[in-house]
Amino acid sequence: MSAPVVTGVSPKEGPPGTRVTIRGENLGTKQNDILGVEICGCDCTLSTEWKSPNKIVARSGPGKGRGQIIITTASGGRGTCTVEFRGYFERIGPLKESAVWVEEASPIGTGPWSKGTTFHIEDPLGLSVEADDTKKLPEDDLQELFPGCNGDLSSEQFSPGWFLLQHHQSTSFDDLRVGLAYLKRKV
Template sequence: MGPPPVVTGISPKEGPPGTRVTIRGEFLGNSVSDLIGLKICGCDCLLSAEWKSKNKIVARSGPCKGRGDIIVTTRFGGEGTSTVQFRGYHESIGPVKESAVWVEESVPLSMPWGRRPMSPTTYTPPDPLGLSTEGDDCKFPEEELNELFPDGSGKLSDENFQPGWYLLEHHSNTSYEDLKAGMVFLQRKVEGQKEGQLSFLKANTGAVMDQLDRLVILKNMYEEDQRKNGKEPLPSLQTAIEGIMNLLNKIKK
């Protein structure tokens, strides 16, 4: 048995459910498999935990309220202690507040009683700035938009998307301060997605390298097969089958 884990620092120190928490301390496990338990304010957060090193773990907070310890449990050190606390709280999602689950990631509900789900063409994607779009009464005239952006489009999915068109169409009356807050929101979202992809690659470096090695082996086998049988292996296969059939006929006779 080794020394029990000790949590000595966290960042941030508070947040709503789903907050990405960086946990620092000592003896936080010798490897990924050594980490067998993680609780933040009494909520089990092991499934979201990313073991980085003996001194660092990154995880998402659960649906906890109030202050509580961060307890790490390892296979060889047992249950640890915490010298710091995390404060969890719940908040309503406002126009520029981040949500733990994005609307576009939610799975459409099935309707077994025969009602058809909403058509994808009628689905309205969430505003990328995290702001509430304005009503039809405040929309910029479409004729003027076509004049300003003759080759552009205000749809996010179009290749000729023009940000200016989108802002005039949905936020022509939005204050400058709200637009700045929306830009900060969008930057944080993009940076969070990049960080998530990078952490996935770092956590699975061994598996990625193993798959690359297997691809190289398959490539070498494919090139060797082409060298022996040519780029069109069917004639060689047909010749081999005919040779076997002739040999069988001779054996029967």
């Protein structure tokens, strides 16, 4: 088989991670035939999907500026390119959408909100979380009552008993029953 030749690319430019459709000739006989895909000098082989001997799809890497798309196959060797792809970095501003990691649940009493700020934790029972620290059981006592557990709602070691003693020690039984009804409606 002849060496791969890239004759078309769509889109012709994009930031890192752009899904690039590569068209040409002799682009391999199957997925395993593709040994390498370079876009603007960056190895993009791992993201490559072989579609046909005339079409490959890959995601662009962090290459910046204009560059060739070079395909290397086991059946045809290292190829050539008659078109270019332009990689660029987008500037993210306050109005530009971007992907960010957002913690869905913050552990109770930890993190940047726990010291010096008032951070309202939504109580799962719909009741107000007690703010009077003088009535709370000491952490050591809770640890003794519930070994290996904690009152953190997002933890795998969460103990409902710990949570109730920590946040609702003075809450009446009737209020706890109302909280249970609220929780059942919520779930």
